[in-house]
Amino acid sequence: MPGGRPLRILMMTTSYPPAPGVPSGPFVHRLAARLVAAGHTVDVLAPHAPGAIPRLTDGVRSHFFRYAPARLERLAYGPGMVYNLAADRRRLALLPPFTAAFALAAYRLARGADVVHGHWLPAGLIARCTRRPSITTVHGSDLVLAARVPSLVRLALGSGPVVAVSAEMRQELERLAPRLSIRVIPPGGVELPARPYAESIPGRVLFVGRLVDVKGVDTLLGAWPAIRAAHADAELDIVGDGPMASLVRGDGVRALGRVEPARIGELYAAASVVVIPSRRDSFSLACLEAMATARPVVATPVGDMADRVRDGLDGRVVRPGDPAALAAAVLEVLGDRGRAAQMGEAARRRVEERYSWDAIVADTLAAYREAIGPTR
Numbered sequence: 123m124p125g126g127r128p129l130r131i132l133m134m135t136t137s138y139p140p141a142p143g144v145p146s147g148p149f150v151h152r153l154a155a156r157l158v159a160a161g162h163t164v165d166v167l168a169p170h171a172p173g174a175i176p177r178l179t180d181g182v183r184s185h186f187f188r189y190a191p192a193r194l195e196r197l198a199y200g201p202g203m204v205y206n207l208a209a210d211r212r213r214l215a216l217l218p219p220f221t222a223a224f225a226l227a228a229y230r231l232a233r234g235a236d237v238v239h240g241h242w243l244p245a246g247l248i249a250r251c252t253r254r255p256s257i258t259t260v261h262g263s264d265l266v267l268a269a270r271v272p273s274l275v276r277l278a279l280g281s282g283p284v285v286a287v288s289a290e291m292r293q294e295l296e297r298l299a300p301r302l303s304i305r306v307i308p309p310g311g312v313e314l315p316a317r318p319y320a321e322s323i324p325g326r327v328l329f330v331g332r333l334v335d336v337k338g339v340d341t342l343l344g345a346w347p348a349i350r351a352a353h354a355d356a357e358l359d360i361v362g363d364g365p366m367a368s369l370v371r372g373d374g375v376r377a378l379g380r381v382e383p384a385r386i387g388e389l390y391a392a393a394s395v396v397v398i399p400s401r402r403d404s405f406s407l408a409c410l411e412a413m414a415t416a417r418p419v420v421a422t423p424v425g426d427m428a429d430r431v432r433d434g435l436d437g438r439v440v441r442p443g444d445p446a447a448l449a450a451a452v453l454e455v456l457g458d459r460g461r462a463a464q465m466g467e468a469a470r471r472r473v474e475e476r477y478s479w480d481a482i483v484a485d486t487l488a489a490y491r492e493a494i495g496p497t498r
Contacts, residue, residue: 126487126491128162129162129236129237129487129490129494130162130234130236130237131154131157131162131163131164131165131235131236131238131239131490132164132165132166132167132231132232132235132238132252132254133153133154133166133167133238133240133241134166134167134168134224134228134239134240134245134248134249135147135150135167135241135245136203136241136242136244136245137150137198137199137242138150138151138168138184139151140168140171140172140173140174140186140199141174141175142177142179143383145383146171146199147168147241148383149309150166150241150309151179151180152311153309153310153482153483153486154182155179155180155182156311156479156483158180158181158182159180159181160483160487162487164181164182164183165182165183165184165185165231165235166182166183166184166185167184167185167186167187167224167227167228167231168187168198169189169195169198169199169220169224170187170188170195171186171195171198171199172192172195174186185227187223187224187227188223189219189220189222189224190220194216196210196213196216197213197216197217197220200364201332201334201364201365202263202332203242203244204263204264205364205365209365221244221248224244224248225248225251228248228251228252229251232252232253232254235252236254236255236490236494237254237256237257237490237493238252238254238255238257239256239257239258239259239490240256240257240258240259241258241259241261242258242259242260242263243258243264243265243274243275243278243279244264244278245258246258246259246260246278246279247277247278250279250280255490255493255494255495256493257283257284257285257492257493258278258279258284258285259284259285259286259287259307259309260279260284260285260286260287260291260295260404261287261404261405262287262288262291262402262403262404263336263404265294265295265298272298272299275299276298276299279295279299279302281301281303282302282303282304283303283304283305283489283492284302284303284304284305285304285305285306285486285489286304286305286306286307286404287307287308287309287404287425287426288405288425288429289306289426289428289429290404290424290428290429291425292304292306303492305485305488305489307482307485307486308405308410308426309407310482311477311478311479311481311482312407312410312411312414313414314414314470314473314474315387315391315414315415319391319415320388320391320392322391322392322393322394322417323357323392323394324355324394324456325353325357325394325456326356326357326359326392326393326394326395327356327357327358327359327393327394327395327396327452327456328358328361328389328390328392328393328395328396328397328412329358329360329361329396329397329398329399329408330361330362330386330389330390330396330408331361331362331400331406332362332363333360333362333363333365333366333367333370334364334365335401336400336401336402336403337362337399337400338399338400338422338442338443339360339369339370339399340366340369341399341442341443341444341445342397342399342445342448343370343372343375344445345446345448345449346358346372346374346375346449347372348445348446348449348453349452349453349456350372350373350374352449353456353457356456357374357375357376358372358374358375358376359376359378359389359393360375360376360377361378361379361381361386361389362379362380363379363380387411390411390412390415391417393412393417394417394418394455394456394459394462395417395419395420395437395452395455395456395462396408396409396412396417396418396419396420397419397420397421397448397452398412398419398420398421399422399440399442400422400425400427400442401422401442402425402442403424403425403426403427404425404426406421409421409427409430409431410430410473410477412469413430413431413466414469414470414477415466415470416463416466416469416470417466418437418438418462418466419431419436419438420438420439420440420451420452420455421438421439421440422439422440422441422442423439424442427439430472431469432468432472434465435465435468436465436468436469436472437455437465437469438451
């Protein structure tokens with residue numbers, strides 16, 4: 123096999139689809155499935171959630187650990203552990219049994235693994251405790267809390283190797299833990315839809331993401347009255363759920379909630395513009411999927427989007443938290459369909475060149491082999 127023998131990989135994560143079609147940490151499964159397709163063996167360990175059962179999907183075997191009675195297992199999933207803890211401080215009492223159950227299940231599964239890959243800092247810390255070669259991917263939301271306690275970052279990550287999902291994230295990690303060995307690897311590629319694409323609907327605007335503060339859906343909704351006033355036929359589809367769902371209302375606004383993955387492609391294809399108004403976002407899958415569908419994006423220069431989206435070429439780039447600037451950029455794209463199509467095609471070419479699954483799998487395997495070292 124190119125790059126060495128097949129590996130036995132244990133992935134650990136605090137967010138993973140508990141059942142097929144549930145969009146919780148789907149990029150973890152996509153990476154695992156690609157590694158299996160490349161000839162490796164992958165098991166995934168994640169917290170239990172309603173409906174979760176161990177299964178074999180796309181060659182990936184999943185395992186779910188219990189840490190409380192079913193009615194109390196509310197620490198993971200949804201908007202994420204940081205947000206779940208902030209929403210209800212009583213959930214702090216679940217941290218000790220959660221950690222103990224996670225560590226015990228990880229220890230048992232890791233005994234046959236060549237490398238343990240933790241997604242997010244909590245899983246990374248437990249991965250290190252398995253006493254197997256390990257790496258950690260830091261996705262960004264975990265650093266919001268950990269940045270207040272840099273010693274926690276250093277404890278969880280050790281000396282690396284560590285994967286950051288964007289160049290901006292690498293810089294933040296270097297500031298918190300200067301001696302780390304850090305690689306920048308996107309958390310996933312994208313399935314490139316076959317051409318030709320469905321014709322976009324004039325005036326159709328799309329947002330896809332969790333309805334939480336960092337995703338900036340409130341900025342988009344603040345900009346919407348100006349967009350609607352200047353473009354009477356404009357319609358806004360919002361895909362996702364979360365604590366800010368009650369804000370999703372207004373003329374021409376459709377709250378679609380969670381949408382089956384098979385339908386997401388249809389929504390991207392129908393959109394004239396996809397808006398990603400994040401205040402903080404280490405890696406935006408919605409931006410990548412929109413660009414792969416040859417749709418122009420209006421995005422903020424945060425996380426990977428600061429490197430990926432070129433203002434005026436692939437779409438428009440605006441300041442986070444600025445409804446007026448966001449409205450002006452969206453109206454500019456809606457007002458010139460010819461230029462919008464050119465930006466969409468440029469976006470598609472950029473994704474084809476820089477975000478292939480072959481490159482991501484190769485880079486991930488290189489990180490694994492660095493962790494394993496030459497003697498194993």
